[in-house]
Amino acid sequence: MIAFVLNGERREIDVPADKPLLWVLREDLAVLGPKFGCGVAACGACTVHVDGKPVRSCSFRAAAAAGKQVVTVEGLGEGRLHAVQRAWIEQQVPQCGYCQPGFIMAAAALLKDKPRPTDAEIDDALTNICRCGTYSAIRRAVHRAAAILGGAS
Ligand code: FES
Ligand code: FES
Numbered sequence: 369m370i371a372f373v374l375n376g377e378r379r380e381i382d383v384p385a386d387k388p389l390l391w392v393l394r395e396d397l398a399v400l401g402p403k404f405g406c407g408v409a410a411c412g413a414c415t416v417h418v419d420g421k422p423v424r425s426c427s428f429r430a431a432a433a434a435g436k437q438v439v440t441v442e443g444l445g446e447g448r449l450h451a452v453q454r455a456w457i458e459q460q461v462p463q464c465g466y467c468q469p470g471f472i473m474a475a476a477a478l479l480k481d482k483p484r485p486t487d488a489e490i491d492d493a494l495t496n497i498c499r500c501g502t503y504s505a506i507r508r509a510v511h512r513a514a515a516i517l518g519g520a521s
Contacts, residue, residue: 372433374399375443385431389423390414392430393440401441401469405497412496415470416440422477441469444476452476455513463500471496475510484514 371380374397381396393399393416402425405413409427416425417439418432444450449457452475462468471494478485478493485493490510498506 370430370434372436372438374438375440376446381430383430385429387430388426389416389418389428389430389433389438390425393425393438399440399442403466403469405467405470410497411467412470412474412494413467415473415496417444417473417477420477420480422474439473441472444472450476451516452479452509452513454516455509459505459509459512461502461505461509463498463502467496467498467500467502471498471502471506475506475513478510479514479517483517485510 369380369382370385371378379397381392383392383396390402390404393402402416403413404426405411407426409424412424414424414426415422417423418428419436445453452472456462456468456472474494474496478490482489487507490507494506
């Protein structure tokens, strides 16, 4: 039995300890924001936060989440839109959208560490892959989210 807090709610689940967290979320808990892209920690589509840090959940054993806080894109705003989600909508970032939950989670984690990141810092932190090529819109949206978090309306 593995127990953790998912998006603010305590969950207990009986799964093999080495099952990747991504599949526990998607298959066992029906949380579909985190996406499967590569399965080898390369694309970032599966990014979630564990105790506030971004992790690639396809390559993170569910057992390692025991006793921790897991947050997916569904819980990021705690019932309202997070500044990053707001900025993403304002800047019309998504194209197909498949990679976007991972980018949003990576961006939210970056802004906690670096409230005003430069383009270079965004590129260094957001190593996720977008097949649609939304990278410049993502940079724009991260700057906008930084401004919102800094008090801009
Ligand atoms: S699916 Fe996890 S990094 Fe690509
Ligand atoms: S928006 Fe389509 S893969 Fe990124």
